[in-house]
Amino acid sequence: MPVNYATPPADRLHPVAGVRLGCTEAGIRKANRRDLTLIELAPGSRIAGVFTQNRFCAAPVRICKQHLAGGEIRALVINTGIANAGTGEPGIQAAHATCEAAAQLLGCAANQVLPFSTGVIMEPLPAERLAAGLPKCQAALRGDAQAWHDAAHAIMTTDTVAKAASRQVAIGGKTINVTGISKGAGMIKPNMATMLGFIASDAAIAQPLLERLVKEAADASFNCISVDGDTSTNDSFVLIATGAAGNAEIADAGSADYAALRDAVTAVAAELAQAIVRDGEGATKFIEIAVAGGRDHAECKAVGYAIAHSPLVKTAFFASDPNLGRILAAIGNAAQAHATLGDLDVTKVKLWLGETLVAENGGPAASYREADGAREMAPAEIVMRIDLARGQAQAKVWTCDFSYDYVKINADYRS
Amino acid sequence: MPVNYATPPADRLHPVAGVRLGCTEAGIRKANRRDLTLIELAPGSRIAGVFTQNRFCAAPVRICKQHLAGGEIRALVINTGIANAGTGEPGIQAAHATCEAAAQLLGCAANQVLPFSTGVIMEPLPAERLAAGLPKCQAALRGDAQAWHDAAHAIMTTDTVAKAASRQVAIGGKTINVTGISKGAGMIKPNMATMLGFIASDAAIAQPLLERLVKEAADASFNCISVDGDTSTNDSFVLIATGAAGNAEIADAGSADYAALRDAVTAVAAELAQAIVRDGEGATKFIEIAVAGGRDHAECKAVGYAIAHSPLVKTAFFASDPNLGRILAAIGNAAQAHATLGDLDVTKVKLWLGETLVAENGGPAASYREADGAREMAPAEIVMRIDLARGQAQAKVWTCDFSYDYVKINADYRS
Structure with missing residues (x-):
């Protein structure tokens, strides 16, 4: 039982224009649980991330870093059950295969897909099960609050509650939505990021500022928590900005607009990070x-x-x-x-x-x-x-x- | 239950000429358990020690360092129940009072006494109970193997077994005895020393070499163990050399004699250190x-x-x-x-x-x-x-x- 935390009901989450989510039961490690999530981003979306400092970082973390340095990201694929860490070269191939499968479905290039995994370390990722599950995720893609709520559940492992948080903030006469989900309960002492955290906003913001913002938000949230002092091999926190809200692009770190967005993103990140500690394995306080x-x-x-x-x-x-x-x-x-x-x-x-x-x-x-x-x-x-x-x-x-x-x-x- | 460890029977411990030990029930924190030990050293004995790196080091650790820098040490006083750490200036005074009480009994100066405490942190040391118990310790002073065995029991806190080890080694035609006792089961990740470890030898060895030896032995024993990663406020490991064996004084770190003594002391220290892990709180492996x-x-x-x-x-x-x-x-x-x-x-x-x-x-x-x-x-x-x-x-x-x-x-x- 988490300490003073319950998953917000779906109607408390603000949808983010430009982001659609779908999940399914892919049978990756155990049957009868949602373990595969696809997040599709509209063209023009920007994204920035921070990742684990663990030297045994997972294959998907390595691929994420490569793909973030490349072209425009169009999709995220998240699986639970297997962390695809400590899996050597076969693990890298499995993560690549997953990106390929998603790219084919969505009509983009493989390096426009970011893979994320969480679960047991040093066991092989069954890439064929992910590939088989992805069409079901695609069929389930929706942009509404319920889709965020479902995705929050589908990324859980030893979590006892799904974790989601949401804020709205007015910037330049537009309503900006900031919504995020996270998972994690053990092997939690993030260094640069948490087990898995995803926050999306429909704000328009310049790429360098988005990269600054993801670090600022991580330092005030996920980088402040610890359950057991063990930094995971898979910690990943990404921040998406679709720009669909139509605000004038935020490009000045000293501006009131940046401060407003930073405060909203940091509030969501801190709520998600604290939720991980409140749901820490065995936690009573x-x-x-x-x-x-x-x-x-x-x-x-x-x-x-x-x-x-x-x-x-x-x-x-x-x-x-x-x-x-x-x-x-x-x-x-x-x-x-x-x-x-x-x-x-x-x-x-x-x-x-x-x-x-x-x-x-x-x-x-x-x-x-x-x-x-x-x-x-x-x-x-x-x-x-x-x-x-x-x-x-x-x-x-x-x-x-x-x-x-x-x-x-x-x-x-x-x- | 410790993992593959039992206290050696008293007849497996070699007495060390020049060292006498006595203990009693002083009622320091709980009744009906031996909680106070006095170790008396013959004149001319040498001693060297290493102590915790914890910045909140205990009052007795601070006093030990001062007294080791001063005159010849004639006695050690060890209490369990209260660690006398996190006790501020009153803690220093309580440790001083204990040294004074022992010095008066033994007819030496207070700075010739080393105090050691282990137990609960941030509670006051009842110095008057130690002073009242010391005459009983003095009356019980004996130099035989049973006295070592008794002292090993009297320094226990959450330990489930008493820890003692002993070796004999021939140096320069003389039989050298090396015998030690230790305690500790939790808050164990020594840095320079263990919770409490005392090893005595009747070897004659120059003071600078003894100081080298205590560090070498600690690095190969107590500084290799961890139960829970918490370095105690009271870690102390001292090595005594009474010189009573009558060997030619060991004064060369490159000599075979030094190597022989080092190996014996290190073997005793490693056995005591491993015993602490084997008796680690809740340990099954x-x-x-x-x-x-x-x-x-x-x-x-x-x-x-x-x-x-x-x-x-x-x-x-x-x-x-x-x-x-x-x-x-x-x-x-x-x-x-x-x-x-x-x-x-x-x-x-x-x-x-x-x-x-x-x-x-x-x-x-x-x-x-x-x-x-x-x-x-x-x-x-x-x-x-x-x-x-x-x-x-x-x-x-x-x-x-x-x-x-x-x-x-x-x-x-x-x-």
């Missing part, structure tokens, strides 16, 4: 870690992730046990991952849980009472604040707790 | 990760730890599920922690589980069958080998799996 007073953003992030990745901190949250010294220990460990923290003066660090000041001067705050800690640990939604007291930078990390069910889900995943 | 073909030791270690810290890899081992793509994903992630791996060519990486070649050329080996993977995953003792194929360096990391019981132990720890 959603925890925001806000780190301030750092010398730079990177060291604030390093402190946030040191806390978010500590199994001891995560199990304490699961137990609602204010064993908060574990948080101090995690802060103290961040220097091992991030060298600039080597001179962190821990006597200046302050830690709050909710509104309760927990630690200062290197130890428990004089005003701190365990009963206050216990009260702050109880809710399903927790905000933790840390002040490093050595600069003006800040960063946020969103994470979840670590429960029996995480072990159960991951011990059972393939069976 | 002991896993050796041997990484070869790296450009340097550090990048081999980074790959080993990326695997050892992946919750997904650890839960797959718990389930005996050959979901081995997770290991490739972990290798691919190591670059995020260690920049030199940014150009790792994953198509050259090879992975073996036991004698089974699992992956090569960026994907599953042609000869690999899942049945072989399943067979290699089944035993409680597993060796994994990785060849990075880009250099001559190598490193080993020892770790354990991740089970329901890890969550249970850490969700319940304080209750």
Whole structure:
């Protein structure tokens, strides 16, 4: 059960002119579940993406990067069940074959198709099943809200809920729609992107700005989350702009129009990213870690992730046990991952849980009472604040707790 | 239940002339358990130590470093229950008070006493209970094997077995005894040392060489292990040389005598370090990760730890599920922690589980069958080998799996 999250009903999602979606049951790994999605983009659409930093990046990630550097993208193909990662040269061929099959259906070139896969690593992708399923996806193509809703379900793996978010914003007298879907629950510590995230807008925006926007949005959303510290081989986040809204093309990063679109896209991305953490494998709590007073953003992030990745901190949250010294220990460990923290003066660090000041001067705050800690640990939604007291930078990390069910889900995943 | 480990019987431990140990129930955090140990060293003993890199290092760690830089050490005081970490200035005073109390009993100066604590973080150390318990420890001081055995038990926290190891080696016609004890089961990813490890020898060795030896032994033992990736605030590993064996003082790092002592000390340290992993919280498997073909030791270690810290890899081992793509994903992630791996060519990486070649050329080996993977995953003792194929360096990391019981132990720890 996700923490304070439910899939928005279809009528809360705004269709995006120029984008049609269709999905089917292709039997890729298991029968009787939608596991193949086709997204068709109108001619003239622009797209930009960010991808995993994992050196064992999946075959589709490599193909996506190549195709994005080439011609105009007309379609996305997304399969679940098999990640097509750790599959060597045969994996590359399978991803190519998928692009070819989609291109033939849609009457475009293979390098105008982006492939995305998610599922088990190091097992072969049955490209022939994808090819057989694609005509059914094509027949199902629709541009309405229900199609977005269906696609959000079809890209799920260990997710317990489908994830979708949507915003409208007025730009240059036109109504701009921004709608996205994402999936992911485990192997979640994106670096540049999430497991899979797709956001489309009908805004007109210049390609260089779109590329800037996808990075800005990722840094404020998918790059702030962690379930288990494991960066996936398949993380991909793409942002589509069809231009169908007819606004004057946004071409200036300093403009109010860019800021308006950025805020809408970032809001959708953050909602989708948080939904992944709320649906984190076995999660019973959603925890925001806000780190301030750092010398730079990177060291604030390093402190946030040191806390978010500590199994001891995560199990304490699961137990609602204010064993908060574990948080101090995690802060103290961040220097091992991030060298600039080597001179962190821990006597200046302050830690709050909710509104309760927990630690200062290197130890428990004089005003701190365990009963206050216990009260702050109880809710399903927790905000933790840390002040490093050595600069003006800040960063946020969103994470979840670590429960029996995480072990159960991951011990059972393939069976 | 530890994985293939039992505490050696007392008669397998060699007493070390010049070292006496005594312990008692001081009621530091819970009643009816031995939680306070005094180790007395004969005049002329030498000692060297390595300590945690955690910035929130405990008060006793800070005091130990100061006292080691000062006069001759005559005693060690070790308590469990309270870590005296994250305790600010009052923690420093409590550690000082403990040294004072021991010094008064033994007729030495307070800076000749080293304090060690392990247990809950951010709770105050009841120095008065330690002071009240120390006379009982003093009355119990004995130099025999049983005293070592008792001390191994008295320093336990969440450990399920006491950890001790012992070797004899002939140096310069004299029999040298090397005996050590350690504790630790969770918050284990030592960096320079382990939770607590104490090794004593009656060898005569020059102080600079002893300081070299403690680092060499730590790097080949405690610095190779991880249970959960959390470096403790209290990690301390000290090596004592009483000189009572009467060998000619070892003063040359290139000598056969130094090599013989180094091998004996390292063997004891490695046995103690592995015992900590075998007794890792909730562990059902002991896993050796041997990484070869790296450009340097550090990048081999980074790959080993990326695997050892992946919750997904650890839960797959718990389930005996050959979901081995997770290991490739972990290798691919190591670059995020260690920049030199940014150009790792994953198509050259090879992975073996036991004698089974699992992956090569960026994907599953042609000869690999899942049945072989399943067979290699089944035993409680597993060796994994990785060849990075880009250099001559190598490193080993020892770790354990991740089970329901890890969550249970850490969700319940304080209750």
